Amino acid sequence: MFKIAEYDLIHSLVFRGDYPGYKPDVKELPNGDGKVDRKKYAHVSLKYLAGWGNCIERMALLQVIFMAHGLAETIYQEWGGPQAFRPDIRYSALRVLEYAPGDLSHPHQDFDLFTNMLYRDAPKKFKAEYSEVPPQVAAIDPYCHIGQLGELIGLGKATTHQVLTSSLPQHSMVYFSIPDWDAKLPPGAEADRIAEFFKILRPPTVKDWLNERMARSRTAFKAYE
Numbered sequence: 001m002f003k004i005a006e007y008d009l010i011h012s013l014v015f016r017g018d019y020p021g022y023k024p025d026v027k028e029l030p031n032g033d034g035k036v037d038r039k040k041y042a043h044v045s046l047k048y049l050a051g052w053g054n055c056i057e058r059m060a061l062l063q064v065i066f067m068a069h070g071l072a073e074t075i076y077q078e079w080g081g082p083q084a085f086r087p088d089i090r091y092s093a094l095r096v097l098e099y100a101p102g103d104l105s106h107p108h109q110d111f112d113l114f115t116n117m118l119y120r121d122a123p124k125k126f127k128a129e130y131s132e133v134p135p136q137v138a139a140i141d142p143y144c145h146i147g148q149l150g151e152l153i154g155l156g157k158a159t160t161h162q163v164l165t166s167s168l169p170q171h172s173m174v175y176f177s178i179p180d181w182d183a184k185l186p187p188g189a190e191a192d193r194i195a196e197f198f199k200i201l202r203p204p205t206v207k208d209w210l211n212e213r214m215a216r217s218r219t220a221f222k223a224y225e
Contacts, residue, residue: 001071002064002119007096007171010064013057014042014096021048025220030108032216038103039163045093068094068175071116075144076177078136084184085153085206087113087177094118099170105163110147111213112176114155117143120172128161148213149179149206152190181207181224 002010014022022042029036044061052058072087092112099105120126131146133156138144145159163170184203185191194204197212211223 001067001116002173004119004121006064007119007121007173009060010044010096010173011098011171013053013061014044015040015098018052019048020052021045023220027219029217029219030106032213035106036219037105038099039105040098040100042096043093044096046090065089065094068116068118071141072114072175072177075114075116075137075140078140079134079155081113081150081155082153085113085149085179088180091178091181092176093178094173094175097170097172097174099163099166101167101169102165103163103170104165107160107162109158109160110145110176111149111210111217112147112178113150113153114144114146114177116141116175116177118173118175120170122166122168122170122172125164125166125170126161126172127164128159131157131159147176149209152186152188154186178210179206181205181210185209 013019016022019042021044024040027036044065046065049058049061069087069089069092072092076086128145133144133146145161146156148158150156151158183206185194185205190209191204194208194212198204198208200208207224214221215223
């Protein structure tokens with residue numbers, strides 16, 4: 001979706017101290033197993049833009065979010081997933097990534113419904129065990145990969161993927177599609193596990209599930225409310 005000039009512009013806006021979606025002190029342990037990724041990232045989402053920057057800066061990032069979310073909505077419609085779990089722009093996020101020489105991302109699965117690759121300058125360093133997606137989805141984004149929430153609602157098996165080290169810097173952007181936080185998890189073992197973890201009697205929600213996953217995959221995390 002994006003070219004290097006557009007990536008460079010977005011990069012210049014989000015990797016700076018006054019942008020609230022950039023938290024350089026927070027490290028990611030994508031599998032919650034103690035293995036810390038080496039990378040720099042910032043998130044572009046609606047919650048970070050209110051009151052930040054000037055008009056031109058906000059509009060630039062808003063345009064990027066709407067373009068990425070439009071792609072996600074189109075894909076989900078073609079996929080035919082349950083309406084209760086369609087991507088919600090309030091909770092979805094675009095991630096801007098930079099890998100210094102020697103940096104890497106350990107093998108993991110994303111937490112979302114699915115992830116769209118919007119830009120990558122070193123595609124051979126991205127390795128994925130792609131799960132089968134409908135042909136109409138692959139035609140729109142051949143790099144679309146299924147997340148753990150997608151597997152929970154029946155889109156297919158979550159895709160394990162990683163970023164390999166390189167002697168050169170690497171840059172990429174992806175879009176994480178997240179449904180309404182209030183959507184109830186489908187009945188089953190995962191819903192039962194989350195209910196037991198939080199000691200709740202009601203059906204657990206997407207927000208409950210994300211809070212549990214995020215708490216064990218970040219070096220610092222404030223629970224979603």
